[in-house]
Amino acid sequence: MALVISDMSVSLDGYVTGPNDSRDNPFGDGAGTLHDWLFDAATDDDRALLRQAIDVTGAVVMGRKSFDKCVDIWGEGGPLPGVPCFVVTHREPPERYPSGYTFSDGVAAAIGSAQEAAGDKFVGLHGATVLQQALPLGLVDEIHVHVIPLLIGGGTRLFDTLPSAVELERTDVLVTPAATHLRFRVAG
Numbered sequence: 001m002a003l004v005i006s007d008m009s010v011s012l013d014g015y016v017t018g019p020n021d022s023r024d025n026p027f028g029d030g031a032g033t034l035h036d037w038l039f040d041a042a043t044d045d046d047r048a049l050l051r052q053a054i055d056v057t058g059a060v061v062m063g064r065k066s067f068d069k070c071v072d073i074w075g076e077g078g079p080l081p082g083v084p085c086f087v088v089t090h091r092e093p094p095e096r097y098p099s100g101y102t103f104s105d106g107v108a109a110a111i112g113s114a115q116e117a118a119g120d121k122f123v124g125l126h127g128a129t130v131l132q133q134a135l136p137l138g139l140v141d142e143i144h145v146h147v148i149p150l151l152i153g154g155g156t157r158l159f160d161t162l163p164s165a166v167e168l169e170r171t172d173v174l175v176t177p178a179a180t181h182l183r184f185r186v187a188g
Helices: 044-056 064-077 107-118 128-134
Strands: 004-011 015-017 057-063 085-088 101-104 122-126 142-148 168-175 180-186
Touching: 004 107, 004 128, 044 057, 057 064, 057 107, 057 128, 064 085, 085 107, 085 128, 101 107, 107 122, 107 128, 122 128
Parallel strands: 004 122, 004 142, 057 085, 057 122, 085 101
Antiparallel strands: 004 015, 142 180, 168 180
């Protein structure tokens, strides 16, 4: 079965978006630099980390909110062109949407379908809500966070609604000027 990995940029105070995130403002107020390690501030180490993550991802699972905010930005190919993307939702969008997306009723169903599609590669989780749903169900194998030296003060927290403690084993740390990249294996 394909490993399931959550890979997210997060502010030092734990936010993956700022307040007022929307289709017109996908990262929210004050969170524009959360992904600079991927673009403007990327070093060779940051680029190598990104390339490795892309190369091992065989499917993506995201929440409906992430889909609604970013589908126009990603376009037909999704967040990783050529990689199947499964959207957790209880209702498909009424308008036409790109064919690269499959809608699943529930996080367990989406992850199961993504694991089948990923083959010998990994499933990447995209979005805080998807992680918060999957982690208590025991469906997450690893958590990769890219901690950005930024305090946002509000928005969407990465670990806001976990019902109980989750033990992690740190497997790697890489510090670059734009981010501290941490990797954890979910214990248990």
